[in-house]
Amino acid sequence: MQILVTGATGFLGGHLVELLRAAGAAVRAWVRPTSDAARLRALGVTLVGGAAADGAALRRAAAGVDLVFHLAGYVTAAAPFTTPAAASAAVRRRTQAVNVDFTAALLAACLDAGVGRFVYASSSSVYSLDAPTPTPEEAPCAPFSLYGRSKLRAEAHVQAAQARGLSTVSVRPAVIYGPRDRAFTLAALRLARLPVLPLLNGGRTLLDLVYVDDVVDLLWRAARSPAADGRVYNAGPGRPYALRDFFAAYGRLRGRAPRIAPLDPALAARLAAPLRPLVGLFMPEARAALSPAGLALLSRDIHLDVTRAARELDFWPRFDLEAGLAATLRAPKN
Numbered sequence: 001m002q003i004l005v006t007g008a009t010g011f012l013g014g015h016l017v018e019l020l021r022a023a024g025a026a027v028r029a030w031v032r033p034t035s036d037a038a039r040l041r042a043l044g045v046t047l048v049g050g051a052a053a054d055g056a057a058l059r060r061a062a063a064g065v066d067l068v069f070h071l072a073g074y075v076t077a078a079a080p081f082t083t084p085a086a087a088s089a090a091v092r093r094r095t096q097a098v099n100v101d102f103t104a105a106l107l108a109a110c111l112d113a114g115v116g117r118f119v120y121a122s123s124s125s126v127y128s129l130d131a132p133t134p135t136p137e138e139a140p141c142a143p144f145s146l147y148g149r150s151k152l153r154a155e156a157h158v159q160a161a162q163a164r165g166l167s168t169v170s171v172r173p174a175v176i177y178g179p180r181d182r183a184f185t186l187a188a189l190r191l192a193r194l195p196v197l198p199l200l201n202g203g204r205t206l207l208d209l210v211y212v213d214d215v216v217d218l219l220w221r222a223a224r225s226p227a228a229d230g231r232v233y234n235a236g237p238g239r240p241y242a243l244r245d246f247f248a249a250y251g252r253l254r255g256r257a258p259r260i261a262p263l264d265p266a267l268a269a270r271l272a273a274p275l276r277p278l279v280g281l282f283m284p285e286a287r288a289a290l291s292p293a294g295l296a297l298l299s300r301d302i303h304l305d306v307t308r309a310a311r312e313l314d315f316w317p318r319f320d321l322e323a324g325l326a327a328t329l330r331a332p333k334n
Contacts, residue, residue, distance in 0.1 A: 003027050004115075177209055233312075
């Protein structure tokens, strides 16, 4: 089987490529010229690439391919908290070009090449803030962040390609953590080493944290199952977790954890503006969480319903939070 993976040098993509190579698949990776592809070369991956808008290069990359995993995207630590109005013009342009336009161009190349299936990594950010909890796939999609809106627009292109004859699947992961993650996991482990940690509502708001290997497992199942044709699946941990549970698990594994100091939402809103510059000095990725939009998101329960994937793909997450965190802490740092 010949497989094309975009985003293969990233966190999720790197773990997916390891699974695919272990399964004996021949893998091509679409990479940017500036990307560090040493790990991919060591795995025997064929590197392809070009300008994202270069239709000819995309058609060459898709030629002879049975399966495409489209994981590439433009996302920053601030992305889930940034509304379109708050984003700079440069960020809006890049988000559109990478998350939406590149997806559309890649789908067109896959249709031309007769690719067997296209698996798209979307995001739980597509759901409305007032979606029910747990959130099923048919819940209202009205994302408030620029990133979430771009992923929903990309999903529309995926659905249009499905209507034109390309077999597609979209997977909407929650917050992914695990080895080599430079976003949530890195920030959370920094916070775990603090003596005292102020958390909104004492960290009791639900926040789905799903281990990377479980997301990879779902992507692989969705790619191979006839039942997944044209479907959308949530990728979550399958059980409700709050942010404070992450630090409690860290304490059980390391023998120490920060003392959680509950922070009232009204007080947090008053302190947010003066605290943002100070927080930015020590943890720039956390500054956007102190915006009004960020505080609104952190006050909302996020817990995905994964029963559709369980029913149709025989999928259930293998890692609970403590097992996933233990595997993360054991893993090599590079």
